[in-house]
Amino acid sequence: MTPEAERWFAARSWQDPSWSVEELTRLKEARRVSVVLPALNEQDTIAPIIAELLPLAEPDGAGEALVDEIVVLDSGSTDHTREFAQCAGARVVAREDVLPEFEPRAGKGEVLWRSLAAVSGDLLVFLDSDLVDFDARFVPALLGPLLTGDEPVLVKGFYRRPLRLPREGVRQEEGGGRVTELLARPVLSAVRPDLAGVVQPLGGEYAARRGFLESVPFAPGYGVETGLLIDAYDRHGLDGLAQVNLGVRKHRNRGLLQLGVMSRQILAAALSRTEGNSFPDGALDDSRDEVSCPQEISYTQFVQSDSEWVPHDQPIPTAERPPLRSLRRNSR
Numbered sequence: 001m002t003p004e005a006e007r008w009f010a011a012r013s014w015q016d017p018s019w020s021v022e023e024l025t026r027l028k029e030a031r032r033v034s035v036v037l038p039a040l041n042e043q044d045t046i047a048p049i050i051a052e053l054l055p056l057a058e059p060d061g062a063g064e065a066l067v068d069e070i071v072v073l074d075s076g077s078t079d080h081t082r083e084f085a086q087c088a089g090a091r092v093v094a095r096e097d098v099l100p101e102f103e104p105r106a107g108k109g110e111v112l113w114r115s116l117a118a119v120s121g122d123l124l125v126f127l128d129s130d131l132v133d134f135d136a137r138f139v140p141a142l143l144g145p146l147l148t149g150d151e152p153v154l155v156k157g158f159y160r161r162p163l164r165l166p167r168e169g170v171r172q173e174e175g176g177g178r179v180t181e182l183l184a185r186p187v188l189s190a191v192r193p194d195l196a197g198v199v200q201p202l203g204g205e206y207a208a209r210r211g212f213l214e215s216v217p218f219a220p221g222y223g224v225e226t227g228l229l230i231d232a233y234d235r236h237g238l239d240g241l242a243q244v245n246l247g248v249r250k251h252r253n254r255g256l257l258q259l260g261v262m263s264r265q266i267l268a269a270a271l272s273r274t275e276g277n278s279f280p281d282g283a284l285d286d287s288r289d290e291v292s293c294p295q296e297i298s299y300t301q302f303v304q305s306d307s308e309w310v311p312h313d314q315p316i317p318t319a320e321r322p323p324l325r326s327l328r329r330n331s332r
């Protein structure tokens with residue numbers, strides 16, 4: 001690690017976060033907290049996650065709650081995700097119902113971007129909706145550094161990651177985070193060496209201040225976390241970041257080909273934030289407010305069909321969404 005990364009890791013990593021819900025609810029004062037769950041076809045896991053979150057939204061004796069709203073931002077589900085989420089007690093927002101002047105695009109980054117306009121929180125907590133054995137203590141842990149300190153704008157979770165691949169008969173207590181370890185952390189250590197202390201740069205469990213989220217472009221698809229992390233660092237320095245230990249995080253582990261496509265999206269978000277790059281992935285503009293990109297690039301994977309190997313081209317969306325704040329400025 002660079003000396004700066006080492007200093008940051010020691011100063012800004014909470015290995016055993018122990019803020020209580022009561023303490024944080026008191027510190028919250030007039031600020032609002034929104035929990036946002038991006039979801040695409042998550043009918044198996046969405047309701048148990050919401051059930052676990054609901055107590056955080058119940059007012060205490062003083063009429064206050066740590067969480068003001070739990071919102072599922074639906075990404076075009078075709079299963080029962082929306083109904084199950086609503087029955088479980090969340091507000092469900094379809095991606096086409098927020099910022100309707102923008103034609104919806106596929107992918108996770110798109111719904112996170114739209115969520116800024118759908119929720120009222122000053123502080124937003126993002127959680128994936130494919131989590132298994134979810135523990136609501138993730139939420140106070142992620143909010144702790146934002147409510148107890150002024151500096152961080154983005155707080156990432158870190159955890160042990162089991163790996164479960166039923167088709168392959170794999171069930172391990174560790175070994176998850178394959179894209180994180182094989183692509184994201186190596187790439188970040190090259191393009192922003194000071195970010196080498198971030199344990200789970202891709203984790204979908206993080207909290208951030210609205211002011212920061214509205215000030216940056218959103219990369220599409222699975223590039224969104226990489227973009228937010230690099231942009232938080234570029235604009236607010238390492239001390240704009242913090243990380244908290246969330247214990248264990250289990251999710252649906254995807255197959256290798258799906259992870260290949262995810263990796264290409266992540267690489268596009270990182271390369272487009274690399275000054276002077278000549279890659280086709282895009283580039284920051286001079287003001288660093290926008291990333292100008294081709295709409296799409298293509299990535300080829302190979303699949304076996306009978307005895308032959310055939311190329312299979314995957315479109316990788318690269319067009320980023322502009323900072324939400326710039327839309328408000330332009331509409332005035």
Ligand SMILES: O=c1ccn([C@@H]2O[C@H](COP(=O)(O)OP(=O)(O)O[C@H]3O[C@H](CO)[C@@H](O)[C@H](O)[C@H]3O)[C@@H](O)[C@H]2O)c(=O)[nH]1
Nearest residue numbers: 038039040042075106107108128129130202203204222225
């Ligand atoms: O088009 C999409 C795809 C996914 N999701 C949701 O986004 C979350 C994460 O998606 P998933 O496919 O489960 O991603 P992972 O394989 O878990 O990928 C990891 O790495 C990604 C790349 O950084 C992060 O976006 C993820 O949050 C992180 O968990 C889930 O709630 C999905 O339902 C959408 O809302 N829309």
Ligand SMILES: O=C(O)[C@H](O)COP(=O)(O)O
Nearest residue numbers: 176177178179180253254
């Ligand atoms: O975060 C990652 O590295 C990818 O989502 C893959 O995670 P997994 O190896 O735990 O499935």
